[in-house]
Amino acid sequence: xxxxxxxxxxxxxxxxxxxxxxxxxxxxxxxxxxxxxxxxxxxxxxxxxxxxxxxxxxxxxxxxxxxxxxxxxxxxxxxxxxxxxxxxxxxxxxxxxxxxxxxxxxxxxxxxxxxxxxxxxxxxxxxxxxxxxxxxxxxxxxxxxxxxxxxxxxxxxxxxxxxxxxxxxxxxxxxxxxxxxxxxxxxxxxxxxxxxxxxxxxxxxxxxxxxxxxxxxxxxxxxxxxxxxxxxxxxxxxxxxxxxxxxxxxxxxxxxxxxxxxxxxxxxxxxxxxxxxxxxxxxxxxxxxx
Amino acid sequence: xxxxxxxxxxxxxxxxxxxxxxxxxxxxxxxxxxxxxxxxxxxxxxxxxxxxxxxxxxxxxxxxxxxxxxxxxxxxxxxxxxxxxxxxxxxxxxxxxxxxxxxxxxxxxxxxxxxxxxxxxxxxxxxxxxxxxxxxxxxxxxxxxxxxxxxxxxxxxxxxxxxxxxxxxxxxxxxxxxxxxxxxxxxxxxxxxxxxxxxxxxxxxxxxxxxxxxxxxxxxxxxxxxxxxxxxxxxxxxxxxxxxxxxxxxxxxxxxxxxxxxxxxxxxxxxxxxxxxxxxxxxxxxxxxxxxxxx
Numbered sequence: 001x002x003x004x005x006x007x008x009x010x011x012x013x014x015x016x017x018x019x020x021x022x023x024x025x026x027x028x029x030x031x032x033x034x035x036x037x038x039x040x041x042x043x044x045x046x047x048x049x050x051x052x053x054x055x056x057x058x059x060x061x062x063x064x065x066x067x068x069x070x071x072x073x074x075x076x077x078x079x080x081x082x083x084x085x086x087x088x089x090x091x092x093x094x095x096x097x098x099x100x101x102x103x104x105x106x107x108x109x110x111x112x113x114x115x116x117x118x119x120x121x122x123x124x125x126x127x128x129x130x131x132x133x134x135x136x137x138x139x140x141x142x143x144x145x146x147x148x149x150x151x152x153x154x155x156x157x158x159x160x161x162x163x164x165x166x167x168x169x170x171x172x173x174x175x176x177x178x179x180x181x182x183x184x185x186x187x188x189x190x191x192x193x194x195x196x197x198x199x200x201x202x203x204x205x206x207x208x209x210x211x212x213x214x215x216x217x218x219x220x221x222x223x224x225x226x227x228x229x230x231x232x233x234x235x236x237x238x239x240x241x242x243x244x245x246x247x248x249x250x251x252x253x254x255x256x257x258x259x260x261x262x263x264x265x266x267x268x269x270x271x272x273x274x275x276x277x278x279x280x281x282x283x284x285x286x287x288x289x290x
Numbered sequence: 291x292x293x294x295x296x297x298x299x300x301x302x303x304x305x306x307x308x309x310x311x312x313x314x315x316x317x318x319x320x321x322x323x324x325x326x327x328x329x330x331x332x333x334x335x336x337x338x339x340x341x342x343x344x345x346x347x348x349x350x351x352x353x354x355x356x357x358x359x360x361x362x363x364x365x366x367x368x369x370x371x372x373x374x375x376x377x378x379x380x381x382x383x384x385x386x387x388x389x390x391x392x393x394x395x396x397x398x399x400x401x402x403x404x405x406x407x408x409x410x411x412x413x414x415x416x417x418x419x420x421x422x423x424x425x426x427x428x429x430x431x432x433x434x435x436x437x438x439x440x441x442x443x444x445x446x447x448x449x450x451x452x453x454x455x456x457x458x459x460x461x462x463x464x465x466x467x468x469x470x471x472x473x474x475x476x477x478x479x480x481x482x483x484x485x486x487x488x489x490x491x492x493x494x495x496x497x498x499x500x501x502x503x504x505x506x507x508x509x510x511x512x513x514x515x516x517x518x519x520x521x522x523x524x525x526x527x528x529x530x531x532x533x534x535x536x537x538x539x540x541x542x543x544x545x546x547x548x549x550x551x552x553x554x555x556x557x558x559x560x561x562x563x564x565x566x567x568x569x570x571x572x573x574x575x576x577x578x579x580x581x582x583x584x585x
Contacts, residue, residue: 053483054482054483055479055482055483083485084485086483086485087483087484087485088485090483091483092479092480092483094476094479094480095476096476099475099476099477100476100477100480101477102475102477102481102495102498102499103477103499103581103582104498104499104501104502104581104582105495105498113481113484113486114484117484117485117486118485149581149582151581151582
């Protein structure tokens, strides 16, 4: 297997105060796999996905490293080439299905955008293809939904529409930014299964950004665990869950509910573990500057 | 999995929406009155019972039907020069509506474009536009319009230009704020990832969401333009005084209010009803058409 997306020694700082946001992050997303990007709020997981997608805000400055997609460095190539590469090969499933669809445009128009832009479909063909896509994400009565506005649909349906839109251009890499966070638990499970099924069918690679270890255990092949923009542990999902090496990983796992072993209970993360993590970060920063 | 029959559907299903709009009482009443005015304006020559300029001093200051001393054929009476009030009112709708639609369209177009650019691109464009709007709005509207007409010379073109120059800020201000709000939404980010250009996003994604606000403002502006035109006619700065206008009739009627109050009352009532009708039409259209307001 070869890496489709390869992030190498990526570092970024805040433009405002120069504080590090990403600290020497490296990760490889193999073709056809789901890579979980896990961490608490502010760990830098969203920043990484935004850098890959070229939508990072002006407040973040990449100071070092490469983001290699298909042999091209997304940090270095000209803006125009970058837009074409990202638009034609990458897709995003955003976090909040309530705001990710344009409230003023029909679902059908929004679904056909990418097909017409990157797949060379004419209006009629794109419309037909979009109907198939909606059917494929198990939306009942797709023809009706195409004519509706986003506010006619439930949150779960909107997320399905967004998934259909993401798979429309058959992207090589899909970035799912906490796609299930805004959904309730039962819908969450359906959406995850759908995502997994489509991913397997299309052989798409996925970067799955989440803070939910339970979700990671369900669908990810590989996992990168971040803390304060630094990789704490990295490996296959099996290794991370069965034989975690880092104390932070062990503490996080102990703090997650285990339906397979309710007796284990929930154990709050020990302050000492967090303190040790911060010490590691400080040591890292010291080496960088010293 | 369900088997779908794929039809190249006519997805722009506007028919039921348009039908719903016309069954809205506000649209029906407001729009109906405006439609009546448009018919009066277009067919003034045929509809008006008399020549609006024909004077007959023998028939001066005739009261409307129902009062003592009326003359048949002069339904709403005559002014002190013996000109038929109803005919003058009907001909006055021409100026009022032409000025309203042309001036409001220019103001809306300019204001929307400027507001979109300022709200979306921010930075120095926004700073320049915002300061300009603030300076603009610090001037009293009527005084500014009189000043502009005084510079350009009287006439309908001047009135239209004056109204557009004054009122583009109403659109620019609101559209700018709305654009800034929309720009933050995730769907704009999603469009960026998709590879849409910035102008493409502005025109294709943000504009459809801002258009409903513009529509509401546009109908308000139509009413305002009618009022400003009446004010300018009132002070004699609109079209030449031999063309009947509502403002001109009000000015004339004001002088003879104790002898012939009807000269003054009809255009005033017409003005009031027109502004109200435009406002109701706007509110009704927005209520029945804006997808976001339909939840």
